[in-house]
Amino acid sequence: MPDTFSTEAKAELKKLMDSYPDRMSAVMNALHLTQREFGYISYEALEALSKEMDLPVQQLEDTASFYTMYFKEPVGENVIWVCHTLPCALRGSANVFEYLKDKLEIDAGETTNDNRFTLMKAECLASCGSAPMMQVNDDYFEDLTEEKIDKILGKFY
Amino acid sequence: MEKILTKNIETENSHRISVYMESGGYEAWRKVVREMSPEEVVETVKDSGLRGRGGAGFPAGVKWSFVPKVDKPKYLVCNADESEPGTFKDRLLLENDPHMMLEGIAIASYAIKANTAFVYIRGEFANQAVLLNEAIQEMKEKGYLGKNILSSGYDLEILVTRGAGAYICGEETALLTSLEGKRGYPKIKPPFPAVEGYLHSPTIVNNVETLCCVPHIINNGPDWFKSIGTEKSSGPKLYCLSGHVRNPGVYELPMGVPLRELIFEHAGGILHNRKLKAVIPGGSSTPVLKESEIDINMDFDSVAAAGSMLGSAGIIVMDENTDMVDACYNLSKFYAHETCGQCTPCREGVPWMKTILGRITNGRGRGRDIDLLLDICKSIEKRTICPFGDAAVAPVKSYIEKFREEFDYYIEYKKSLISQNAKSLDAVN
Numbered sequence A: 001m002p003d004t005f006s007t008e009a010k011a012e013l014k015k016l017m018d019s020y021p022d023r024m025s026a027v028m029n030a031l032h033l034t035q036r037e038f039g040y041i042s043y044e045a046l047e048a049l050s051k052e053m054d055l056p057v058q059q060l061e062d063t064a065s066f067y068t069m070y071f072k073e074p075v076g077e078n079v080i081w082v083c084h085t086l087p088c089a090l091r092g093s094a095n096v097f098e099y100l101k102d103k104l105e106i107d108a109g110e111t112t113n114d115n116r117f118t119l120m121k122a123e124c125l126a127s128c129g130s131a132p133m134m135q136v137n138d139d140y141f142e143d144l145t146e147e148k149i150d151k152i153l154g155k156f157y
Numbered sequence B: 001m002e003k004i005l006t007k008n009i010e011t012e013n014s015h016r017i018s019v020y021m022e023s024g025g026y027e028a029w030r031k032v033v034r035e036m037s038p039e040e041v042v043e044t045v046k047d048s049g050l051r052g053r054g055g056a057g058f059p060a061g062v063k064w065s066f067v068p069k070v071d072k073p074k075y076l077v078c079n080a081d082e083s084e085p086g087t088f089k090d091r092l093l094l095e096n097d098p099h100m101m102l103e104g105i106a107i108a109s110y111a112i113k114a115n116t117a118f119v120y121i122r123g124e125f126a127n128q129a130v131l132l133n134e135a136i137q138e139m140k141e142k143g144y145l146g147k148n149i150l151s152s153g154y155d156l157e158i159l160v161t162r163g164a165g166a167y168i169c170g171e172e173t174a175l176l177t178s179l180e181g182k183r184g185y186p187k188i189k190p191p192f193p194a195v196e197g198y199l200h201s202p203t204i205v206n207n208v209e210t211l212c213c214v215p216h217i218i219n220n221g222p223d224w225f226k227s228i229g230t231e232k233s234s235g236p237k238l239y240c241l242s243g244h245v246r247n248p249g250v251y252e253l254p255m256g257v258p259l260r261e262l263i264f265e266h267a268g269g270i271l272h273n274r275k276l277k278a279v280i281p282g283g284s285s286t287p288v289l290k291e292s293e294i295d296i297n298m299d300f301d302s303v304a305a306a307g308s309m310l311g312s313a314g315i316i317v318m319d320e321n322t323d324m325v326d327a328c329y330n331l332s333k334f335y336a337h338e339t340c341g342q343c344t345p346c347r348e349g350v351p352w353m354k355t356i357l358g359r360i361t362n363g364r365g366r367g368r369d370i371d372l373l374l375d376i377c378k379s380i381e382k383r384t385i386c387p388f389g390d391a392a393v394a395p396v397k398s399y400i401e402k403f404r405e406e407f408d409y410y411i412e413y414k415k416s417l418i419s420q421n422a423k424s425l426d427a428v429n
């Protein structure tokens, strides 16, 4: 885990802050960038961001703690989000979750022993027309079947 | 109907500016900057009758005209947070035709004299945010953004801010607080954002689909737009069909198309030839309709007359085997997860409803539980800072009202009236 931002990230942060009408408005994007750099939003990461942005660390912590996508704890190399809201549930998202749970031998919120996957439940991801679905890192995988899931996970080994 | 908003989505590289321009893209923007005054743009959009596609159906042009003539910067915000369960139309536009939306943003910004516009995009749409930034770069290269656009003296920048997984940030005041870098807490209205929004300045928030209609209105005129749809809900509409239909997906049709036609013709009818039981017409926050209630047209006023809402046109279809208590429990989990926690009735009441529904579906319901649920609904309704409280109540109240026998059965017999043997929706929990 790095304890400071890379030079490129620092430049990106600077550009972000310059483009918004005020510095605070850059915080949402800056926190995404911080997570990309540090893997998750640790207190140390917030301190580093606080230094770069010249904003109080408490202020950044207050914001970060509100949003589910900013991880407060370390996660695996890949994060799987299985949508389980009604439209997906009507099309069998429970089976998808159960299949992943058995296959990876972890429950929601847990990470595999090899640190490859963290499994999460997600609320509606705006993909209800292709349910059931899951998101792995930034990508959506839709109309899932067990065979499809095997193939998708295979790509991460 | 000829496709308007989705006409390009099947075209290869439809997200590139060159492809967009081949089909007449940015003609409206060039015309607006070169030939029209901001007031003329507002009047044109007012005349078109365009109503907001984000849920509430407020007339867009009228909202724009509320921006006060004060000496403060003005801001335009495109709401791309799309997170109402059952809604997936904005994602289609963002992925396949980002320039249509950007052209709409540019025109709307010009109309309200904003020099900075934002797209607030839900955090999970990370790839779409990258695409959008590339599209903005393409716009700049053509001289459609930046300083002194097409030598008009008008300046505009568009910035993309990613949310980070909070449904409430789709609500406009919460969105603006989040845009300011804070927790996504809604604010009491008034003041409305049009008067006091982002950084206390006049701010207009419009949905992606609303803004996508704008270039077409400029190109073809308000009368053309009014010739589509119904008298009070004009224009084309993207309907999202999900749940137990044979062909789920987004369908572009005029405002006011019959709901039954959408389900049985366009979406191919009910999966496995089962019987239709219930339909949520406008996203999870809108009251559910029974099969006997779906002979309505999908425009703002007709759906309201039937006791529900057109909302985001997220149509969730449920067949005869659906356990409505379980469906209600599923949605209550969503709302319990998403309350922002500012107001006591919402923060305490919504998770409590989830707990009660959970025990009912687990066969541990108590005799008074239904009355208790209805009491909690009453103590939340109209007593909260933002409409989320009412949105969380809508499923519970309408499901109990319309499917009471299923709730009663669960409590009396400790099992489902419907899915005696079938696995429940969320068997995993």
Ligand SMILES: Cc1cc2nc3c(=O)[nH]c(=O)nc-3n(C[C@H](O)[C@H](O)[C@H](O)COP(=O)(O)O)c2cc1C
Binding pocket: B051, B052, B053, B054, B055, B056, B057, B058, B060, B079, B080, B081, B082, B083, B084, B167, B168, B169, B170, B171, B172, B173, B205, B206, B207, B208, B210, B211, B386, B387, B388, B391
């Ligand atoms: C709880 C809640 C969630 C909302 N979510 C969204 C959303 O995801 N996208 C959206 O465009 N509008 C959403 N809205 C509506 C916005 O507050 C706002 O009315 C809308 O963006 C205005 O745009 P329009 O006039 O073009 O419809 C939501 C409202 C509430 C109360």
Ligand code: SF4
Binding pocket: B168, B185, B186, B338, B339, B340, B341, B342, B343, B344, B346, B347, B384, B385, B386, B387, B388, B389
């Ligand atoms: S109603 Fe609920 S979501 Fe809205 S401000 Fe109050 S606590 Fe937050």
Ligand code: FES
Binding pocket: A083, A084, A085, A086, A087, A088, A089, A123, A124, A125, A126, A127, A128, A129, A131, A133, B085, B086, B087
């Ligand atoms: S319910 Fe799963 S994507 Fe909407």
